Amino acid sequence: MLNFSELYPCSNQARMAQLLDGMWKFRFDPEEKGLQEGWQHKLPDPISMPVPASFSDFFTTKEERDFCGDFWYETEVFIPREWEKQELEIRFGSITHRAGVYCNGSLTTTHEGGFLPVVARVTDHVKFGEINTFIVKANNELNEESLPCGATMVLSDGRKLARPYFDFFNYSGIQRSVWLVSKPGESIEDFIVDYELNGEDAIVHYQIITNGNHDVSFELYDEDKQQVAKSTGTKGSVTVSKAHLWNVGKAYLYQAVMRIWDGETLIDEYSSKIGIRTVKIAGKEIQINGKAVYLKGFGKHEDFEVIGRGFSWGVLKRDFECMKWIGANCFRTSHYPYAEEWYQFADEEGFLIIDEVPAVGMMRSTRNFADAGTGKFTRFFETPTVPNLLKNHLQAVEEMIVRDKNHPSVIAWSLFNEPETTSEESKEYFTKIFAAARTLDPQNRPMTGAFEKNSQPELCKCYQLCDFICLNRYYGWYIKGGPELVDAREAFLIEMNKWKDKNLNIPFVFTEFGTDTMAAEHKLPSIMWSQEYQNEYLDMNFEIFDQFEFVQGELVWNFADFQTTEGIMRVNGNKKGIFNRVRQPKSAAFVLKKRWESLD
Numbered sequence: 100m101l102n103f104s105e106l107y108p109c110s111n112q113a114r115m116a117q118l119l120d121g122m123w124k125f126r127f128d129p130e131e132k133g134l135q136e137g138w139q140h141k142l143p144d145p146i147s148m149p150v151p152a153s154f155s156d157f158f159t160t161k162e163e164r165d166f167c168g169d170f171w172y173e174t175e176v177f178i179p180r181e182w183e184k185q186e187l188e189i190r191f192g193s194i195t196h197r198a199g200v201y202c203n204g205s206l207t208t209t210h211e212g213g214f215l216p217v218v219a220r221v222t223d224h225v226k227f228g229e230i231n232t233f234i235v236k237a238n239n240e241l242n243e244e245s246l247p248c249g250a251t252m253v254l255s256d257g258r259k260l261a262r263p264y265f266d267f268f269n270y271s272g273i274q275r276s277v278w279l280v281s282k283p284g285e286s287i288e289d290f291i292v293d294y295e296l297n298g299e300d301a302i303v304h305y306q307i308i309t310n311g312n313h314d315v316s317f318e319l320y321d322e323d324k325q326q327v328a329k330s331t332g333t334k335g336s337v338t339v340s341k342a343h344l345w346n347v348g349k350a351y352l353y354q355a356v357m358r359i360w361d362g363e364t365l366i367d368e369y370s371s372k373i374g375i376r377t378v379k380i381a382g383k384e385i386q387i388n389g390k391a392v393y394l395k396g397f398g399k400h401e402d403f404e405v406i407g408r409g410f411s412w413g414v415l416k417r418d419f420e421c422m423k424w425i426g427a428n429c430f431r432t433s434h435y436p437y438a439e440e441w442y443q444f445a446d447e448e449g450f451l452i453i454d455e456v457p458a459v460g461m462m463r464s465t466r467n468f469a470d471a472g473t474g475k476f477t478r479f480f481e482t483p484t485v486p487n488l489l490k491n492h493l494q495a496v497e498e499m500i501v502r503d504k505n506h507p508s509v510i511a512w513s514l515f516n517e518p519e520t521t522s523e524e525s526k527e528y529f530t531k532i533f534a535a536a537r538t539l540d541p542q543n544r545p546m547t548g549a550f551e552k553n554s555q556p557e558l559c560k561c562y563q564l565c566d567f568i569c570l571n572r573y574y575g576w577y578i579k580g581g582p583e584l585v586d587a588r589e590a591f592l593i594e595m596n597k598w599k600d601k602n603l604n605i606p607f608v609f610t611e612f613g614t615d616t617m618a619a620e621h622k623l624p625s626i627m628w629s630q631e632y633q634n635e636y637l638d639m640n641f642e643i644f645d646q647f648e649f650v651q652g653e654l655v656w657n658f659a660d661f662q663t664t665e666g667i668m669r670v671n672g673n674k675k676g677i678f679n680r681v682r683q684p685k686s687a688a689f690v691l692k693k694r695w696e697s698l699d
C-alpha cells in the first residue's frame with residue numbers, strides 16, 4: 100500500500116495544482132559534499148537547468164554529459180496565505196533514478212526509482228504568504244539492486260561512469276513535470292473503475308478512496324457534458340444505458356466526478372476521464388470489448404535530441420501523428436513507465452499500451468544486445484543483491500499499476516524485459532513478481548514480459564507465468580544476418596514450430612524485431628545497415644508471423660532511432676528506428692504503412 104496519492108494533479112473549486120516547470124537552479128556534486136555543506140538550504144554557485152529535461156545533452160563537455168553521481172536542483176515558489184488551511188504536496192512526475200526532496204531545508208521524502216511519481220507532503224514545512232525553497236538531491240548511479248540494472252565504474256581520474264546492462268543512454272534528472280498541489284485535509288486519495296458490458300448498456304463499478312469518513316458522491320458525464328449516471332457511497336455500481344464504449348481507434352471518454360460532502364458543503368472534488376471497455380485473453384485472442392485485436396506498432400523510448408528523456412508535448416504530438424499515419428494501434432512503454440501524459444493522449448486517440456516496469460538489464464552484460472541469444476548465462480538471480488532487487492521491483496510494479504490502472508489505453512502489464520529466465524532462481528523470482536502484480540490490478544488485465552532468444556521453449560522457466568507471451572527476436576540481425584538471411588528464416592521457423600508444438604493456446608506478440616539502419620544508406624543488392632536490408636528483413640519476419648495464428652501482434656523495434664551508451668555497435672545510438680531520431684521516415688515506414696493499412 101503506497102503512503103502517498105499518485106492521482107494526477109487537477110484544479111477545481113476544492114483543490115489547486117500549480118505547474119512548476121521552467122528554469123531551475125542546478126549543481127553537480129561529484130565530491131558528494133552537498134549535504135555536509137548545507138546545499139539542502141541553498142545551492143552555492145548554481146547554473147540554470149530546464150525542467151522537465153535530462154541534463155546530459157545541454158552540455159559541451161563529456162564530464163557533464165556523462166555525469167554519474169549526485170546532482171542537485173533548486174526552485175523557489177510563493178505560497179499564498181489562502182492555502183493556509185490546505186494540505187500541500189510537491190509532485191514530481193519522476194526523478195531519475197533516486198532522490199531526496201527538501202522544503203526550506205527539511206527533508207520531506209526520499210524515493211527509489213526513476214520512472215514513477217515522487218510525492219512529498221510539505222504542509223508542515225512551508226511558509227504561507229512567503230517565498231519557499233524546494234531542493235532536490237538526486238543520484239543516477241546504476242547497480243544490481245535497483246531498476247534498471249547496471250553497474251557504476253570509477254575512471255582513473257576519479258570520475259564515476261554508468262555502465263548500463265541495457266541499451267539506452269542513462270539519461271537522468273527531473274525529466275517530467277513538477278506540480279505544487281493544494282488540497283483539503285480530507286481528500287480523495289485514489290479511485291478505481293472496472294466495467295461490465297451488458298448488451299447496449301454498461302455497468303461501471305467504482306470505488307473512491309478517501310482519508311476521511313464524510314459522504315461521497317460519484318457522477319458520470321458524457322462527451323456532451325450530460326450527466327448519465329450518479330451514485331453515493333465510496334463503493335458502488337452505476338448503469339450507463341446505451342454506453343459509448345472506448346475502442347481502439349475509436350475513443351470515447353466519460354468524465355467521472357467524485358466529491359466529498361459535509362451535508363451540502365463541498366469538502367473535496369476530483370475528476371478524471373474514463374473509458375468504458377473490457378480487455379480479455381480468450382484462447383489465442385487479445386479481445387477488446389469481446390472482439391479480437393491484432394496489435395500493430397512499436398517498442399518506443401522517451402527520447403529526443405537535446406532534451407534526452409525529458410517530457411515534451413511537441414514530441415508526443417509528432418509521435419502520435421506518425422503512428423496514426425503508419426497505421427499503428429499499439430505501443431509498449433519500453434523499458435519503463437512513461438510520463439502520464441502519454442497515457443492520457445493514448446486514451447484520447449484510442450491507442451493500446453503495454454505498460455512496462457523498468458525491469459531491464461537483469462542479465463549481467465553491458466552489451467545485452469550482443470549477449471542476448473548467445474546462451475550466455477550470468478546467474479543473475481543467484482547473487483546477494485537479489486532480495487533488494489526484488490523489493491525495488493515489487494515497489495515499481497505497485498507504483499506503476501496504481502498510477503496507470505484507470506487508463507483505458509492500458510491493456511496489459513509487462514513485468515520485465517529480457518532477463519535471464521532459464522534458471523530455477525529466475526522462476527522463483529518472477530513467480531513472486533507476477534503473484535504480487537495480480538493482486539494490484541482491479542481490472543485484472545493480462546500480465547506478460549518480453550523474452551529474448553535465450554528463453555527458448557525447452558529452456559525457459561518463466562513463460563508459464565504469462566497470460567500472453569512477448570518475444571524479442573532478431574533472426575536476420577543478431578542471428579544469421581545479411582547473406583545468411585535465408586538461414587535466419589529457417590532458424591526462426593524451427594523456433595516458432597517448437598512454440599506451436601507446445602499447444603499453449605495463448606496469444607504471442609512480437610515486442611521486438613528490427614535492424615539497425617542508417618537513414619542515408621542505400622545499397623543494391625542490399626547489405627546490413629542499408630534501408631533495403633531493413634525492408635527485406637521485415638518482409639521475412641512478416642512471412643513467418645503470418646504462418647502462425649497464435650501470433651497476435653507485431654511491435655517493431657524501434658519507433659525511432661534513440662541514444663544509447665557509445666560503443667562499437669552503436670553509431671551515435673541505436674539506429675533500429677523506423678523513423679530517425681527527429682521523426683522523419685526511413686523507407687521501411689512505407690513498407691509498414693502498406694502492411695498495417697491492409698491488416699484489419
Ligand SMILES: CCC[C@@H]1NC[C@@H](O)[C@H](O)[C@H]1C(=O)O
Nearest residue numbers: 266467468471551573673675
Ligand atoms: C537481442 C536484444 C535486442 C535489444 N533488446 C532490448 C532493447 O532495449 C535493445 O535496444 C535491443 C537492441 O539491441 O536493439
